[in-house]
Amino acid sequence: MTLDCPSGCVYLQQARAHERPRSSDELKNAELFLQVEFGEQFIYDREHLLMGLSYALAKSARADRSLNDRDLIAALTAMAKTYETLISSGLHYQTPIAGIGQQTVAEEVKNRLEQFREAEQRYLGYSTLRDSDVLKALVFLIRLAHGRTSGRPKSRAFLDFLFGQFPEPAIRAPQEAGSRLITP
Known part of the structure; x- marks a missing residue:
């Protein structure tokens, strides 16, 4: 039997509050990209990038309700x-992504990266975003996701965390929201 509680379910929220954190033994070191290092200064310097990528994750998850933390x-x-391959060897090798939902998430993140680079180009005259910064931002989000998820197959705890950061009205585009005026 499988239960699919909505994010606002009181019982689900209580269960998450009393759930023990995942131990580091449950995770493989390769999953966390421990060879990629960054400090607090990176987080402060690239806050806009991290927020933009987080927003892209939340937006794609809202569009496809079947996505979960693992995706x-x-x-x-x-x-x-x-x-990582691009930085270490200079090769442009695209790691295959299995599911369509995962591909959609990756496309949304890529689009957000392009928008970020274009905005920097427009306002600064050049782009300061390096591939190594993108890798660090992705690793930060991976570690954040592993820290927020319960590790269960259908866990949506990380998604709910993102939804809390970006409430639904903030994600809805103006043209999607529609007019709230009632005309006779």
């Missing part, structure tokens, strides 16, 4: 491996 982690991991 987001898989998409981010594939992208991080691609950037």
